[in-house]
Amino acid sequence: MEYLTGQYNYWVVIILMMIGFYIVISHGNLVKKLIGLNIFQVSVFILYISMAYVRGGTAPIDAAEYSLYASPLPHVLILTAIVVGVATTSLGLALVVRIYRAFGTIEESQLSHVEEDD
Amino acid sequence: MTHSLVLLVVIPLIATPVCILLHKRLLIWPVVFTVSWITFYIACDLMLAVRDGGEIYYYLGSWAAPWGIEYRLDSLNALVAVIVSGVNALVISFARASIFQEIPEDRIYLFYCAYLLNLAGLLGVTVTGDVFNMFVFIEISSLSSYAMISLGKHRQALLAAYRYLIMGTIGATFILIGIGLLYAVTGTLNIPDLHTRLSAMETSRTVITAGAFLTVGITLKFALFPLHSWLPNAYTYAPSVVSAFLAGTTTKVFIYVLLRFLFSIFGTGNMFDIVSLDKVLMICALLAIYSGSISAIYQNNIKKMLAYSSIAQIGYIVLGISISSVAGLTAGIIHLFNHALMKTALFLCVACIVYRTGKVSLKSLGGIGKAMPWTMAAFVVAGLSMIGVPLTVGFISKWYLILSALNQEAWWLALAILTGSLITIIYVWRVVEAAWFRTPASELRSGKIREAPLSMLVPLWILVIANIYFGVDTGITAQMARQSAELLMGMP
Amino acid sequence: MAEHDLILLTILIPVLGSILIAIAGERYRDVREGISLLSAVLLFIVVYLLYQELPESHLEAVKLATVMPGLTIAFRLEPLGILFAMIASFLWIITTIFSIGYMRGNGEPHQTRFYVCFAWAIASAMGVALSANMFSLFIFYEFLTLTTYPLVTHSGTDEAMRSGRLYLGYLLGTSICLQLFAIVWTWSLTGTLDFTRGGVFGGESSEIVVTVLFALYIFGIGKAALMPFHRWLPAAMVAPTPVSALLHAVAVVKAGVFTVLKISVYLFGLDELASSGAADWLVFVSGATIIIASVIALQQDNLKARLAYSTISQLSYVIMATVVLAPLSIIGAAMHIAVHALGKITLFFCAGSIYTASKKKNVSQLDGIGHYMPWTMAAFTIGSLSMIGVPPAAGFLSKWYMLLGAYQAQVWTVVTVIVISTLLNAAYFLPIVYAAYFREPPRTITPHGEAPAPVVIALCLTAVLTLAVFCYPGPLLELVRQIGK
Incomplete structure (x- = not known):
């Protein structure tokens, strides 16, 4: 039980990751795929953030009353990764808009029909 | 401390906003052209320095490693930097028309921006000594290549770009997970420090998991066999110049990343011993050789054929790498360089051909050798090189590969490599036969199709002569390949 | 001029010639063919000068480039190589004369491409002949395949394309899959690929390894047309006749058997082969090839196809004589390279001459043709006699030495095969001669004369030479005696 509850943050990460992955694989709608991708990425962000958290720790502020700090580095790193994620999503959405204009649909099943015609 | 190492990345990065500011299409190309050749010059200079004097370091902002970000050049990534910047310089010289x-x-100025970002990203991945920095550069180069692919003329380009984006992001996220796990175990991101x-x-389960995530993520990025589905369409529908650039550089850089992780970080053969990763890679590589070559035979679109x-x-x-001896790695690294040249x-x-005819199907190329003799002669030479005919780079690669297989007494592997090149003959020769020995189509016979302009032929032939x-x-x-291989195998 | 420069000239002359030919092009066709002829003559002079140098040759390799440490592109003077180079370069002159008549007479397209590729093929053959190590030999061997491919597909018809694919598939396939494999293996075993007297293995490798390697080489040399890798040769007969004559009776196929001889003598060493027994099986394979190919030749109605199968069987004579491993049979094998070249090129010239004059391709159409084309059929008769091995044609000489060698080594299989195949040779050549002279020509035939003068001159020259070699075999014998010494 300790094994399950003690590291519950990792379980959450794994569950989120799988949900996101499943959406990417199973959904035919291009926007939904992007949403799945986002969930997938967010799970990794949580992995980083929760990994660095120290129970009872605070942000690293150099003051007498605080002695226990959470590691700031993964938080900083994940800020960068979030930016990358935002860029990916926006590029993906832009592509979906263009695809909709070019093909008139964003459903994978209909797109594959169109593809065969080309 | 010399600054040229960081300039390799900074110059293209700074040139990007300059391009946006210039906005005029006539001015942009000379800027990009100059930037490309300067980076190539710097890369060559650095490679010679590394060859003669050993590794080069650069601490960004003078923060010493492992706290600060470090750029680090040894013989392996010096060679990769030369490949990337060299291919880029030639492609850009070619690209204008x-x-x-x-x-x-x-959109031309935006295209050049994406192109420069891609270059900066790839060079960044190559020279950085910090794994998180590497991830960021990977994403810079990947995002810009999605954008470039989507600019292809055919509407399928959009779909290809979208699919590449999904696959690529999954790969990148896998890499991110791997890096995170490594950081959780070691508390550092610097490559030598990680090592x-x-x-x-002791190699814990977390480290093995990290290795698995990294391997899958990276092989997805360079399209190793079961994870290759994004590549054919992306290369086929991208603008012609982009296909050439991506084929010559992206995959090479990601193979370098794999080498970095498997050998420099996990330690030579560590992953190979514990989870037999070398066997897995070898099987994937063999399947890639055969499935890729056989699919290539059945393509009627030449770009798709080249993609397969x-x-x-x-x-x-990867086969060379999976042999995991100095000879095998040497073979793999030499082929890294050589394949960039021929592809x-x-x-x-x-x-x-696309520039003059607008067509890429094999059928429309009948007898084009008469109309565009220099282009098709270049195709023949490069094709022979891919087959591995003596006196071309392809032969050198094959020689080293077979030699390394025989050194391990794996004669069946040597035979598999040779049979693979037989299949190469078939698909290369389909094009050669069509171009030179078929009777020209009426359109070609009317004399409307002319030879490509000199601005395209010169860079092309520089590559062919190379x-x-x-x-x-x-x-x-x-020499560079051998040095790198010895370095990776942990020999001084 | 120094030996060094002369050797490089053998490659340079045809290459430079080909460039000039390409520049002259279709517009100045007299100039183009003049250049072709001139480079052929120059090349022969250079090779002859090299032949003169042979006794004083210091046997040092001429290095052109070092590709990898220890692996060089290098050339060296050596009797067997000189023999092959002499034959190829001399017959290039005659074939050029023949080609001018044939190509113009038949109004063939793409003549510039034809002459250019021809010159390249000769340059590659020179490279094969003079290579100092297996690595360089392999390079030129591959180039020979690639440069002759456009000649095979010359006409551009679907049949030609199919044959071209077969040609490329067999020759590149065997050389890449088997020969290259064997070369890399040799390199990884011994660390050298230089042709050395007595071989490079030095008795250190196990018998099984040597046997497997030898087999890989032998089957890897597809140009020697050993069964089962012989199909490309009949397929290549779609090429214009000059190509069949010089390349597929002399340069290409002889490059094949030349390589077999070369690796047997200089890479493995006759002693190594004899002591390890690595070559014993080959007597049977080559013997079977001789007989089977002869039987197939009997059934061919197309004259060139019949000649092609005859070539396959004659090539295996060389291989079989080589693996008898007796000194006399090596002499026989080397002589047969020269002698068969002269005889077979005569026969192909005759086939080309008949086609140019009458457009006939089949044996069954040749009744009474001797009356219209006396010179051609006379030459054909001499060529046939040489193939069968009857004096006063040169073919007798090489067969004699082969028999002597087989007798010396007490290999009765070889003697039997030679006797049977001689009968078969007679059975498929003599009926043609008989029909040409003694059958009545069919009434429907429109009378025609001889082929154009250059064609007739060429075939008479080679026919006369076939006789001359029989009468004055001295220089040839002198040369082949030095092989391996």
């Missing part, structure tokens, strides 16, 4: 024709006028700390501790052939050639490189040359030939030159004089390439 082709870009004007294939990309809408109002010292990892080798000091890329998958096969990536298989050869870029082939894609540039196709770009010439294909022959490095096939006769293997001094530099073999």
Whole structure:
């Protein structure tokens, strides 16, 4: 039980990751795929953030009353990764808009029909 | 401390906003051209320095490693940097006319921005000594390549770009997970530091998991066999110049990343011993060689054929790596260099054809050798190089590969490599036969199709001559590859 | 001029010639063919000068480039190589004369491409002949395949393309899959690929390894047309006749058997082969090839196809004589390279001459043709006699030495095969001669004369030479006696 509850943050990460992955694989709608991708990425962000958290720790502020700090580095790193994620999503959405204009649909099943015609 | 190492990345990065500011299409190309050749010059200079004097370091902001970000150049990434910047310089010299024709006028400056970002990203991945920095650069180069692919003329380009984006992001996220796990175990992101700390501790399950995530993520990025599905369409529908650039550089850089992680970070053969990763890679590589080559035979679109052939050639490189001896790694690294030369040359030939005829199907090319003799002669030479005919770089790669297989007494592997090149003959020869020995189509006979302009032929032929030159004089390439292989295998 | 420069000239002359031919092009066709002829003559002079140098040759390799440490592109003077180079370069002159008549007479397309590729093929053959190590030999061997491919597919018809694919598939396939494999293996075993007297293995490798390697080489040399890798040769007969004559009776196929001889003598060493027994099986394979190919030749109605199968069987004579491993049979094998070249090129010239004059391709159409084409059929008769091995044609000489060698080594299989195949040779050549002279020509035939003068001159020259070699075999014998010494 300790094994399950003690590291519950990792379980959450794994569950989120799988949900996101499943959406990417199973959904035919291009926007939904992007949403799945986002969930997938967010799970990794949580992995980083929760990994660095120290129970009872605070942000690293150099003051007498605080002695226990959470590691700031993964938080900083994940800020960068979030930016990358935002860029990916926006590029993906832009592509979906263009695809909709070019093909008139964003459903994978209909797109594959169109593809065969080309 | 010399600053040239960081300039390699900074110059293209700074040139990007300059391009946006310039906005005029006539001014942009000279800027990009200059930037490309400067980076190439710097890369060559650095490679020679590394060859003679050993590793070069650069601490960004003078924060010493492992706290600050460190750029680090040894013989392996010096060679990769030369490949990337060299291919880029030639492709850019070639690109002007082709870009004007294939990309809408109002987007040209944006295209060049994406292109420069891609270059900066790839060079960044190559020279950085910090794994998180590497991830960021990977994403910079990937995002810009999605954008570039989507600019292809055909509407399928959009779908290809979208699918590449989904696959690529999954790959990148896998890499991110791997890096995170490594950080959780060691508390560092610096490559040499990671190596010292990892080798000091026992290989835990977390490290193996990290290795698995990284391997899958990276192989997805360079399209190793079961994870290659994004590549054919992306290369086929991208603008011709982009296909040439991506084929010559992206896959090479990601193979370098794999080498970095598997050998420099996890320690030589560590992953190979514990989870038999070498066997897995070898099987994937063989399947890649055969599935790629056989698929290539059945393609009627030449670009798609070349794309499938890329998958096969990536298989050869990984095969060399999976032999995991100095000879095998040398073979893999040499083929890394050589494949960049031949595949870029082939894609540039196709770009010439597209520029003049607008067509890429094998049927429409009947007898084109008469109309475009120089282009198709280049195709023949580069094609022969891919087959592995003596006096071309392809032969050198094959020789080293077979030799390394025989050194391990794996004669069946040597035979598999040779049979693979037989299949290469078939698909290369389909094009050669069509171009030179079929009777020309009426359109070709009317004399409307002319030879590609000199601005395209000159860079193309520089590549072709490089294909022959490095096939006769293997001094530099073999030495660099051998040095890198010894470095990776942990020999001083 | 120094030996060094002369050797490089053998490659340079045809290459430079080909460039000039390409520049002259279709517009100045007299100039183009003049250049072709001139480079052929120059090349022969250079090779002859090299032949003169042979006794004083210091046997040092001329290095052109070092590709990898220890692997060089290098040339060296050596009797067997000189023999092959002499034959190829001399017959290039005659074939050029023949080609001018044939190509113009038949109004063939793409003549510039034809002459250019022809010159390249000769340059590659020179490279094969003079290579100092297996690595360079392999390079030129591959180039020979690639440069002759456009000649095979010359006509551009679907049949020609199919044959071209077969040609490329067999020759590149065997050389890449088997020969290259064997070369890399040799390199990884011994660390050298130089042709050395007595071989490079030095008795250190196990018998099984040597046997497997030898087999890989032998089957890897597809140009020697050993069964089962012989199909490309009949397929290549779609090429214009000059190509069949010089390349597929002399340069290409002889490059094949030349390589077999070369690796047997200089890479493995006759003693190594004899002591390890690595070559014993080959007597049977080559013997079977001789007989089977002869039987197939009997059934061919197309004259060139019949000649092609005859070539396959004659090539295996060389291989079989080589693996008898007796000194006399090596002499026989080397002589047969020269002698068969002269005889077979005569026969192909005759086939080309008949086609040019009458457009006939089949044996069954040749009744009474001797009356219209006396010179051609006279030459054909001499060529046939040489193939069968009857004096006063040169073919007798090489067969004699082969028999002597087989007798010396007490290999009765070889003697039997030679006797049977001689009968078969007679059975498929003599009926043609008989029909040409003693059958009545069919009434429907429109009378025609001889082929154009250059064609007739060429075939008479080679026919006379076939007789001359029989009468004055001295220089040839002198040369082949030095092989391996």
